[in-house]
Amino acid sequence: MEATFEPKILGMLCSWCAYAGADTAGVSRTQYPPNIRIVRVMCSGRIDPLFIARAFESGADGVLVAGCHSGDCHYISGNEYAKDRITSFGGMLDFFGIDQRRLKLAWVSASEGTRFAAVVAEMTEELRALGPLKLKVQ
Amino acid sequence: MATQIEDQLRARARALLAEGTVELFVGYRQGSNPLRVAPFVARTPAEAERLVWNAVCVPNLAGTLLKHVGKRVGVALKGCDVRSVVQLISQRQLERGRLHIVGVACRGMADPEQLAAVAGESVDDLAQDGNELLLSVGAELSRHPQDGLLLAKCATCTSQTPELYDELLGEAAPAAPVADRLAGVRALESLDAPGRLAFWSEQLSKCTLCYACQTVCPLCYCKQCPLTLSRDDPRRQTREPASVFSYHIMRAYHLAGRCTGCDECERVCPENIPLSLICRKIEQDGSPR
Ligand code: SF4
Numbered sequence: 432m433e434a435t436f437e438p439k440i441l442g443m444l445c446s447w448c449a450y451a452g453a454d455t456a457g458v459s460r461t462q463y464p465p466n467i468r469i470v471r472v473m474c475s476g477r478i479d480p481l482f483i484a485r486a487f488e489s490g491a492d493g494v495l496v497a498g499c500h501s502g503d504c505h506y507i508s509g510n511e512y513a514k515d516r517i518t519s520f521g522g523m524l525d526f527f528g529i530d531q532r533r534l535k536l537a538w539v540s541a542s543e544g545t546r547f548a549a550v551v552a553e554m555t556e557e558l559r560a561l562g563p564l565k566l567k568v569q
Numbered sequence: 570m571a572t573q574i575e576d577q578l579r580a581r582a583r584a585l586l587a588e589g590t591v592e593l594f595v596g597y598r599q600g601s602n603p604l605r606v607a608p609f610v611a612r613t614p615a616e617a618e619r620l621v622w623n624a625v626c627v628p629n630l631a632g633t634l635l636k637h638v639g640k641r642v643g644v645a646l647k648g649c650d651v652r653s654v655v656q657l658i659s660q661r662q663l664e665r666g667r668l669h670i671v672g673v674a675c676r677g678m679a680d681p682e683q684l685a686a687v688a689g690e691s692v693d694d695l696a697q698d699g700n701e702l703l704l705s706v707g708a709e710l711s712r713h714p715q716d717g718l719l720l721a722k723c724a725t726c727t728s729q730t731p732e733l734y735d736e737l738l739g740e741a742a743p744a745a746p747v748a749d750r751l752a753g754v755r756a757l758e759s760l761d762a763p764g765r766l767a768f769w770s771e772q773l774s775k776c777t778l779c780y781a782c783q784t785v786c787p788l789c790y791c792k793q794c795p796l797t798l799s800r801d802d803p804r805r806q807t808r809e810p811a812s813v814f815s816y817h818i819m820r821a822y823h824l825a826g827r828c829t830g831c832d833e834c835e836r837v838c839p840e841n842i843p844l845s846l847i848c849r850k851i852e853q854d855g856s857p858r
Pocket residue numbers: 647648649650675676677678720722723724726727728729
């Protein structure tokens with residue numbers, strides 16, 4: 432195995448909070464690992480678990496779902512649905528042997544640029560330790 | 570050989586069709602050999618004579634009912650099939666008012682594959698005598714206690730008496746001692762994540778994505794499924810291991826809160842993948858949203 436494994440993370444960020452938070456991180460030149468690729472969605476409640484399955488299928492080592500803090504969702508309760516969905520889907524992934532830590536849910540507001548950077552940094556570290564997701568074995 | 574239940578069932582189906590209570594009666598007919606039955610729809614009192622009821626009435630008829638939505642349908646159901654029907658009613662896929670359910674008390678169905686294995690050769694006739702099954706191969710007749718040859722799901726069943734019916738045939742059987750349904754799930758969960766991944770990698774490497782498990786499932790009623798796209802759809806999965814994983818994970822997720830544990834998916838899988846483990850996992854989790 433190569434010296435340091437660089438995980439690939441797919442981030443699905445809601446347009447109103449988390450995506451704006453990532454933007455804040457960029458604008459204020461906060462450094463965070465380049466391992467994340469970001470997809471912008473209107474609301475974390477838009478994220479069908481199928482998107483997550485497809486991300487892992489297509490080679491992601493981790494998936495980050497981020498949206499507005501509880502009570503702040505632009506569509507009132509999308510993030511509550513997201514929370515239930517992602518939590519139960521994480522359990523399903525775990526049953527198939529895909530470590531739950533590969534799917535992370537975070538709440539990041541538009542002003543929390545440093546928090547966004549910290550979330551990505553922490554997740555990257557965790558995935559480095561977990562190593563690549565070998566769904567393609569055999 | 571006609572069993573007592575079979576005679577009663579034919580008589581009831583005949584009467585229901587003759588008096589116009591139902592337009593169709595759904596049950597089983599003899600299949601391609603004595604160990605197989607197939608779903609059958611009787612449309613006239615005369616056709617009701619072709620109905621059978623024996624120890625191998627294994628297929629779940631709930632799915633057949635979905636093909637006749639809108640009609641007044643009579644149907645013969647064992648307990649596990651009633652569970653699927655109840656679920657379909659609560660999901661508004663079937664209308665209670667249009668169904669006439671003839672519940673059949675059940676002591677467990679025999680596994681046709683095990684029967685074929687004990688017979689060793691192709692069976693010429695299957696008959697029943699109390700709790701014994703009589704298999705004839707040529708002129709030879711052998712007797713086997715039915716309890717030893719049941720489907721795996723029947724060992725843990727608590728639906729011997731259906732939970733919903735308009736009329737009941739047979740003796741309401743006493744609830745059998747329940748084996749631990751979730752033992753398999755717990756064993757798998759005692760492994761660490763890489764251990765489970767190795768287990769599923771090995772099992773799912775056999776999957777050919779034939780989609781039989783999805784086709785047979787009575788609770789997979791969506792008209793269009795994003796997991797089983799047609800051959801010319803560019804988004805259709807390939808048979809890469811990663812795609813097979815996502816198919817099975819998504820199937821499990823979609824069935825959460827719907828699966829009633831009839832284990833038809835595992836029965837029809839040509840690769841003998843232990844899909845019932847996934848169903849038990851869903852059952853253990855309750856019904857997530
Ligand atoms: S699961 Fe229960 S109701 Fe279904 S065939 Fe077995 S014993 Fe009968």
